Amino acid sequence: MKSSSMKEIGGYFSLELPERKNHFHMQAIQLNSARNAFEYILKHTKVNTVYIPYYNCDVMLEPLLKTFTSYKYYAINDSLEIEKLISLKDNELILYINYFGIKNQYVEKLIKRYQEKLIIDNSQAFFAKFEKHIYAIYSPRKFFGVSDGGYLVGNIEENSLEQDFSAKRMNHLIGRLDSDAEKYYDTYKKNDNSLKMQDIKKMSTTTEYILSTIDYKNIAKKRKENFMYLHDNLKMMNSLRIDEDSLSIPMIYPFLFKEELKKILIENKIYVATYWPNILEIQDIPKNEQNLTKNLIPLPLDQRYNLDDMKRIVQIIKENF
Numbered sequence: 001m002k003s004s005s006m007k008e009i010g011g012y013f014s015l016e017l018p019e020r021k022n023h024f025h026m027q028a029i030q031l032n033s034a035r036n037a038f039e040y041i042l043k044h045t046k047v048n049t050v051y052i053p054y055y056n057c058d059v060m061l062e063p064l065l066k067t068f069t070s071y072k073y074y075a076i077n078d079s080l081e082i083e084k085l086i087s088l089k090d091n092e093l094i095l096y097i098n099y100f101g102i103k104n105q106y107v108e109k110l111i112k113r114y115q116e117k118l119i120i121d122n123s124q125a126f127f128a129k130f131e132k133h134i135y136a137i138y139s140p141r142k143f144f145g146v147s148d149g150g151y152l153v154g155n156i157e158e159n160s161l162e163q164d165f166s167a168k169r170m171n172h173l174i175g176r177l178d179s180d181a182e183k184y185y186d187t188y189k190k191n192d193n194s195l196k197m198q199d200i201k202k203m204s205t206t207t208e209y210i211l212s213t214i215d216y217k218n219i220a221k222k223r224k225e226n227f228m229y230l231h232d233n234l235k236m237m238n239s240l241r242i243d244e245d246s247l248s249i250p251m252i253y254p255f256l257f258k259e260e261l262k263k264i265l266i267e268n269k270i271y272v273a274t275y276w277p278n279i280l281e282i283q284d285i286p287k288n289e290q291n292l293t294k295n296l297i298p299l300p301l302d303q304r305y306n307l308d309d310m311k312r313i314v315q316i317i318k319e320n321f
Contacts, residue, residue, distance in 0.1 A: 018213040024127070025138060028151035030203035032164035033195050034123045034139035037152035038095075039063035040200055041119060041135050044156050050119075051086055051094040054289045058278040060095075060121070062197060075286045079241055081106050083286075088117050093135075100298070101125035101250035102242055116155070127220055127249035129153075140211055142251055143219075143302070145173050147191055149207040166204035169194050181271060219303040220249045226301035227253055229310045234317065240296070252298035257321075259294050264320050270313055272297050 023030075031037050042050070042063055049070045052060065064071045075083040080099045088094060094114055098107055101124050110118055111134055122128050123139035130136055135154035140146055147169045169191035175184040230253040231242060240256035255261075265272050279285060279293045299313055 017209060020209065020212040021214075023208075023212055024214075024216045025129075025151045025153060028138070028153045029156070029158045030208060031150045031152055031161075032148055032198060032201040032203055034121070034137045034150040035059050035062050035195075036198060036200045037137040037150040038119070038121075039066060040152055041093075041137075041154070041156065042067040042069050043200075045093070046091050047093050048091040049089075049093075051088075051092070053082075053095070053097060054279060054282060054285055055080075055099075055276070055292055056097060056121075056279075057276045059196070066197070073282070076288065078288055079106075082110075083288075085113070088114065093117050093119055095119040095121055097121040097123070098125035098128055098248065100252055100254045101128065101248040102254065103246055104128055104248050105243065105246040122248075124251040125248040126251070127216075140207075144211065144214060146207045146210050147173060148195060149203045149211065161200060161202040164198075164201040164204040164207075166206040170206070222303045222306075223249050223301055225307065226305060226310050229307055230255075230299055230301060230314065233310075233314045237317070237321070250301065253301050255297045255299050255317075256292070256295055257297055257317075261297055261317065261321065265297070265299075265313075265316065268316050270300065270316065272299065 029037070029040070031040060038060060039062070047069060049072060050064060051072050051074050052064075053076055054073045055076055061071070063069075074086060077083045080103055082096065086094060094117060096107065096110055096118065098104065098120055104125070107120055107128070107130060110120075111130060114134075116133050119135040119137070120130060122136050123142055126138055126140060126143040128136075133155055135152070135156070138151040138153075140149050140151070147166050148164065172184045172188040172191055175187060224247070227247070227250045231244070234253070234255060235242065237257060238255055240254055242254070262272055262274070274293065275296060275298060276293065279289055301310065
């Protein structure tokens with residue numbers, strides 16, 4: 001008698017992957033995206049209003065809209081910290097982004113003030129860990145070669161969920177092994193857009209497996225070395241103040257400089273994004289947020305690159321400015 005639960009023996013191979021080790025966030029709830037981790041919090045807490053920063057990706061509005069949760073914007077200062085601290089009422093939460101993985105000490109201050117009313121968006125700070133009585137969400141695809149997935153840490157019950165399926169949105173990852181990023185950029189955007197307005201699901205088997213094979217210690221070391229090289233060579237040109245004692249393992253090097261640098265870097269095949277163009281459409285957007293959106297250049301520094309690559313970035317910047 002056949003059973004769909006029987007283990008298959010034989011047949012064609014799947015993608016060859018290293019042996020499983022451990023996830024970095026072992027105690028986290030494994031979900032299909034960081035934005036759905038945010039939605040999970042909204043659905044499992046008695047919250048009416050969430051304070052969110054202007055300087056934020058618009059995908060984080062999705063959970064608020066899907067759950068009919070009201071939200072209010074707050075401004076940040078030129079140190080990426082809350083400009084005016086907010087007194088929260090009952091059934092109110094505040095979300096703060098650990099920007100670029102460089103605001104760990106400030107997060108600790110916010111934890112002392114807001115405790116269980118605080119949600120830390122660690123999408124840009126995968127390696128940051130804090131006390132469990134706050135909520136923290138993570139987006140592994142911003143740090144590693146996976147197409148989806150999210151982690152949720154906090155004092156919240158894990159429910160049984162349908163499992164996500166990743167195979168249909170992995171072709172840009174496989175394609176980049178065979179070719180360059182430019183060829184598969186449209187495919188990447190299509191797969192990225194497929195994550196919009198998804199139901200909350202359990203992390204896919206594929207993503208879960210890949211994340212259990214990663215050498216996190218070595219990756220953290222490479223990222224930190226690359227960050228410090230860029231910082232040592234560019235800090236005198238950088239308008240953003242960076243406290244070296246407050247670093248997690250950064251996602252990128254946030255170089256606040258001149259908007260025209262982006263074009264020069266891209267022409268030299270150093271691909272830099274804009275965080276986040278949607279902000280400029282918000283009514284009465286503060287000047288600091290406008291400046292960050294237009295002039296902050298997120299320089300790549302991840303585990304694919306070594307110090308020679310960082311030297312190339314620095315050389316191009318200094319040759320042109």
